[in-house]
Amino acid sequence: MAKKIISGKKGGSTSSRTPVEQPDDLQSVAKEKILLALGEGEFAGELTGQNIFLDGTPLLNADGSSNFSGVNWDFRSGTQDQTYIQGLPGTENEISVGTTITETSGFTRTFTDSTLSAIRLRIQWPSLFEQEDNGDLNGYSIAYNIAVSTDGGAFQTVIDTAVTGKTTTGYERSHRVDLPQDGSTWTVRLTRTTAVQNSARFGDTMTLESYTEVIDAKLRYPNTALLYMEFDSSQFSGNVPQITCEPKGRMIRVPDNYDPDSRTYTGEWDGTFKIAWTDNPAWVFYDLVVTDRFGLGDRLTADNIDKWTLYTVAQYCDELVPDGLGGSGTEPRFKCDVYVQNRSDAYTVFRDFAAIFRGMTYWSGDQIVALADMPRDVDYNYTNANVIDGQFAYSSSNTKTRYTSALVSYSDPDNGYANAVQPVFEPDLVTRYKTFNQLELTAIACTRQSEADRRGRWGILTNSQDRIVTFQVGLDGDIPLPGYIIAVADEYLSGRVAGGRISSVNGRVITLDRTPDALEGDRLQLNLPSGTSEARTIESIAENIVTVSVAYSETPEAESVWVVESTEVLAQLYRVSMISIDDDGNFSITGSAYDPSKYDAIDNGAQLDSRPISVIPAGTQNAPQNIVIDEYSVVNQGISLQTMRVQWDPTPNALAYEAQWRRNSSNWINVPRTSTISFEVPAIYTGTYQVRVRAINAAEISSGWSTSALTELTGKVGNPPLPVGFSATTNVVWGITLSWGFPDNTEDTLKTTIQYATNAEGTDATLLSDVAYPSHVYVMQGLLAGQGFWFRAQLVDKTGNQSGFTDWIHGEASENIPDIIGDISKQIEDSPAFQGINRDLSSNAAAILENALANNATVNRQYAQYGEVKAEILTVSTTIADTNQALADLETQLTAEIGETQALIDEKLTANVTDDGTASATFALEVGVTRSGTFYSGGMAIGIAPNASGSYVSTVVFDADQFGIYSGGTPGNYQLAFSVFNGQTFINQAFIQDASITNAKIGDFIQSNNYVSGSTGWSINKNGGAEFSNVTIRGTVIATTGQLSNVVVDSTCTVQSLRAENIQGDLLIASEFANNKVIGARNNPNAIVQNQLYPIVSFSGAPFVRRLTFTNLVNFIQSQRNVIQLVTTTGVVVDSFDTGNPPSGGNTIPRSISVSIPATSYDVTEVLYVRWTSRGGAFEADFNGNVFVFKSSSAITWDI
Structure with missing residues (x-):
């Protein structure tokens, strides 16, 4: 049995992983659509994504890559029959759909309304994500496309795109599908190309929420170049970017033999035009003149502009010059790259556009002529022989x-x-x-x-090259026009005979009127019969007979002008800048120095060549000789006036002269520099005159002064008379008006000198103004109310003589309160501050918003409504920065409204600086209530702005029925210090240092701050009681009762009725003779002289009739008969009697004397005389007793 091996592994432990979720990165897209009017069409255009910019960045790079996504644009060149631009809706009809789109179930819809312009599909993704195996939540991508079939044809894909990213809260986007306008029915199809995952790990649902039928506003804007832009605003943080572009601008008229691209001209021009684009400034200038839509074409025709001269200028503009970048690069000399956005007057526009090609414009006959500062041959010649007096005047x-x-x-x-x-x-x-x-x-x-x-x-x-020449000529001054080049041969400047007139012509042989300083090889330049100048090389010369190498293109005529130029001396060249004609038909020509070598220096950096125009040594200059002073009489308006005339001999090599003169060793008076050898001074005064003159040559080297002898001249005697009727006003608000007149025979007055001072003695006299004659009014402005000064004036004539000053007179600014208040009110009402509280308070938010959007303002609006109950806070901030102004404006409006009852608060702050250098700042706050159809308002404003004189003034204005200023630091403890109520001002307590009051009503009393009854100060109470320590009264005093102590009544006091216990004065005066007073001697035959006055008594006169009475009889002793008279100081006989024939040995006649003394005055000493009128001799008059002088009165009546 086989062995069975059992094996295994040791178990281990691992840590858990937390899934990661990607942040949402999809946001709904808002599209900005903008239609720009670029300008008057037709434009050449040539716009691409590379020359259209958003905030300075081109849509496309040079390699074709895009800098922005989702940008659409369209362009119209501005033709008469151009089509409209799709994308700007006029009416829309949105239809809800709510259909889920899958790869197998899309959306297809057919549209049969032939008026439709586009279909807009609104697509939504409730969520978009993908969950990975590890639990991470990331973004996902879904592809889809939109196709259109027209009139049953094949589908054409118009949009093929995808949505990529992550969202868990939903994402929407819209697509506009423009419908081809050559069809009548369209089928739109939306197809999803990414398969549906059908998994909870994917959020990939795609729905079509709605579609919108769009009918565009089909506005073609004929003759206007248009640029349409559509883009995703999220790429610009929600702001509107600055849109710029570089199109080729308006197509204009150009010669039909002109190729604008190569800037070449083929063959001869027959004067006809074609339409093409060019930036040649000469043809842009031409188009401005003849175009009727924005130029002068509605007033002028093509015949009113010299196109042939402009053709030459245009060729000069197109010539190639080095581009300044090194190497062999070239560029056109002048180009016109301009975008005109503002209207202006025609003269200014033409001047500015002509300046592009260094041009000047003027009206000649019935044409506008435009010339450029460019190389030009000599058009005409001038010498000492064909200008008036042979004189050229130079300045610089x-x-x-x-x-x-x-x-x-x-x-x-x-x-x-x-x-x-x-x-x-x-x-x-x-x-x-x-x-x-x-x-x-x-x-x-x-x-x-x-x-x-x-x-x-x-x-x-x-x-x-700023030398200016001016001279006068006859009819040939009509030949050169402004901008022409003239040659000037001035022998006084050149030091050579280089110009004159032709005596005769025989082929190439020219006989001149004088022998020129010329050699063979020099150039002979002539004015030809056609009015042009032409030069030929001198082949031979024999005194004044010159033979040229080649015949002139026209046969010169006798008396024509000739000019010789050599390598040593050339004629001066000038460009004609001004021509005028006087009443005698003489032309005055002014020209500025013309240097043909400067153009090569400008374009190529070449060295400037200095033209040799004189052989006169620059180191020294001789002084003028033989200065003569005389005078002659001129009758002006029946008045004979003497004029001083000064002359001297011409000085070799002198180009100009400076002179000075003086009278009676006074200061030297300058005479303007002149090229002539004389000057005059009109309306001179008698005196001793002296003149000095010095000469100046072409190198601006001056000689020493040459002084004349002292010469006595007889002119007006004395100095100018004083101004007549010099007066100063007291009724001008914030000012004083001074006026005066001029006496007869003061037409030579130069000015009126006015001085002012703060006191009548004029110890601080200061010059106020020198007022040029014949002005006779001067207004001193900017004064305080009631501010006064003392003034005096004198006349100064054109020769410096002074009349001497008038007496000091006083004037002051008006103290009339109604006038002052009226002027103050007008100034305040004209101020921006007043306008700030005088605005029409409007709660029309729509109008405010519309105005704000038109000015690119930022708006913040908070609004609430419950039925007819409305509340709103609207804030509008506006900032503008352009070529005309810088403006910052902030306005906040609060509105509360129930039905027709409305409450408003409006706060507006404005700061403004304009391109002319003026500035203003204003703060205004207004409140208002509308109730029962009546509007109640109040407000305040603070502003600062320039006034009419240009100085800046600050203004504070309040609009209130009740106005108060309170003091006190704790609530409930306020005290009203100052208030305005119903148009009246109330002040609780006031300290006033200096006040002017027209009318004042004192409620109880007014008194000085040191008033102590019966001791110091003064007081007036409302009952009419007054107390003063000292009073000086210069007018009338009327009193019904009173008491006077220690009063002195001077001699000018008249008392009609007086009751007094003791009177001291001369209402009754008396004198007692201590001894007998005797006149004459009874035993002396020579004692009395016939008709001689012998004084008896003397006393003070009086302005009323009085009676003089002797209490005792007066004894007259005589030896012969006589007639005796009593006579007053004024020669009035108050008594006369005949003594009759005396007995032998004489007798004594006693007589009672009481006579009436006529009225005289208090300052006269009255004397009573006695005289014997028949004869002289041994006569005597004895006086003794008392004499009384008294005023008769009706207070005593006789009762018997």
């Missing part, structure tokens, strides 16, 4: 405006067309000007660094 800028470097902004396509800066530097100019001055410019429509460099270099080099 100073070194502060000479640029040596540039910063050029352009759009960089390698950085999403963001702005980039290209620096340009010209070291030779830095060395020349010894300064570093930077030009900053924006290269419009430029996307190439090399072109930006060329534009900057053109700006620097053109600026360095």
Whole structure:
């Protein structure tokens, strides 16, 4: 029996494993659909996935791989008959299905509605997972496809995809199936290609929840280029990405002999056009002019633009120049890569587009002409012989405006067309000007660094050639147009005879009007009868007879202009920049320096050539000689005025002159630089005049001053008269208006100088303004209410003479409260703060949301409703940053509503900065209630914004029926300090340092803070009682009762009725003679002189009639008959009597004297005289007793 071997193994133990579940990674997909209007069509397009970008990333890489999944796009070029883009629904009808899709049981449905555009299938997976043998829960993949059959034809698969991932909470996705529009019935089939596992280890149920019949809004948008984008928003964290693209833009008119791709022109152009795409800026400019939809085509026709000149410019734009990258690479000189998004006025647009090709535009006759700064032959010649007075005037800028470097902004396509800066530097100019001055410019429509460099270099080099020439000519000034090149032969600058007129022509033999400084081999340049310039080489020359090597294309005419150029001296070249014509038919031409060598320097970096234009030595310059001063009379509006005339001899090699003059050794007065040898000063004043002049040559070397002799001239005498009626207002709000007039014969006034001061003495006088004549009003603004100053003015004439200042006058800003309040109210109502509380409070959330979405705002809305009871909190935040502005806006609105009763709170914060440099910030809070159809509101706002003058003003506004400010730190202990109620302001307690009050009502009393009754201070109570320590009254005082102590009444006081116990004054004055007063002598024959006045008494005058009475008789002693008179100071005879014939030996006549003294004034000393009128001799008058002077009164009546 065989042995049976029994074997076994030792049992062991193992640790248990915990299954791992993969996180859910499937999320439902939301599709973004956007239709962009790219621009006015038709576009050339050529869009691919490689030049469409989402947030700067192309849809496709260069190798064709995709950067995004699930992106669909479509493009329309903008033709008139383009088809609409599918994908933008107009109406939808969703039908529930709820069918499970398996590999054997799919979904098939036929649609017969011919208006359908698409079918959208909504597919759901309640869960998607696979459980491994080890218990791990991982994702799973299910493949499926969608096919379409059109009009019963074969099925065509339109979507073949799969869902891959894991979800335990459900996952949905939708597929839009566009229906071919060439059919009328369609069958859509959904098929699952992954088998159903029928196991609890798999979550692989797939259901078709619904399908939707979609009828698109079939909007074609004719003539508008469109880009449609559809993508999964989850790839962009739920945000809308920035969509950019690089299509070839609008197709425009180009010459029919032009190949835009090769930039070549074949044969002669007959003036006809074709439609093609080009980025040549000249033809873009042309299309802007003639297109009627957005250009000037509705106002101008093709005949209104010079296309032949533009043809030359276009060829210049297409010329190949080095690309700046080294080697032999080339590129077109100018390209126009621009996307116009804003409208602007035509002049600005044409100027900007012409700047692309360094152009200028102008209107000539009935055409727009566009010229470029490009090489051009000489069009016409000018010399001293064919300009008025033979004079050319030259000018130039100073070194502060000479640029040596540039910063050029352009759009960089390698950085999403963001702005980039290209620096340009010209070291030779830095060395020349010894300064570093930077030009900053924006290269419009430029996307190439090399072109930006060329534009900057053109700006620097053109600026360095800044000499300007101006001259006047006759009818031949109508020949050159702006942009033409003219040659100027100025013998005063060149130092040679290089121009004149032709005397006669015989074939190739030209007889000139003078002998030129020319040799064989030099060039003779002529103006031909057609108005063009042509040059020939000089074959031989004999004095003024010149023979050229080849005949001119036209036979020159006598009196035509000639110019000679040699290797030593060339004519100056200028590009015409401006032409004007005066009333006499003379043309004034202005040109800027033209350097033909700069173009090679710009394009190829060549060295600039300096044209030799003068042989005059630059080191020295002789001074002018024989300066003569005289004068002549000019009658202006019937007034004869003297004019000073100054002349001097021409100075060799001088190009310009600077002069100064002065009168009576005053300061020198400058005369503008001139190329003539004289100047005049009108309306001069009499005085001694002196003039000095210096000469300046072509190298800007000036001579020393040459001074004239002192010359006496007779002009106006004295200085200008004072301004007439100088006055200042007191009724202008926040300002003072000064006005004045001008006396006769002051037409030569230059300005009115105004000074102001803070006091009437003018101790701090300061210049306010120099107001140019004939302005006669000046407004001083920005003052405080009631702020005043003192002013004075003087006239200054054109020769510097001053009238002297007027007396000081006073003016002040208005204190009229209604006017001030009205102005303040207007300023506040115009402020953003006021607008913030003056908005229309609206609870229309839909309108707010629509506006928010239009501005790419972020919206947060919380809403609750129970029947007609509604409550809502809506927050809208908006941020905008573009080429025009930076804006941040936050608005929160709270709404509570039951039926028609509504309560609102709206808070709005806005910060804004615009591209013109202005900024504003506003905070506004409004509350409102609507009840029974009536709206009640209140609010407050704070804002800061620029006012009309450009300075920034902050404003705080409250809208309230009741407004109060309380003090007190604990509830229930508040005290109202300040309030506004029903339009009135109430203040509990106030300290005011300085106040202006139009009307005030004091409830009880007003008093000074040091008031002590009967001692100090002052007080006024509401009953009219007042107490003052000291009072000065300059007006009328009316009192019914009262008491005066220690009162001094001066001499100007008039008292009509007075009751007094003791009066001191001259209502009654009296004097007693101590002894007899005697006039004359009875025994002296020479004692009295006939008609001589002998004073008796004197006393103060009075403005009323008084009576003078002697209490005793006056004795008149005579030896002869006489007539005696008593006379007052003013010559009034108050008494006269005839003494009659005396007895032998004479006699004595006693007489009682009481006379009436006429009224005079208090400041007059009245004297009573006596005189003997018939004869002189031994006469005597004796006075004794008392004399009274008193005012007659009706207070005493006679009772008998």
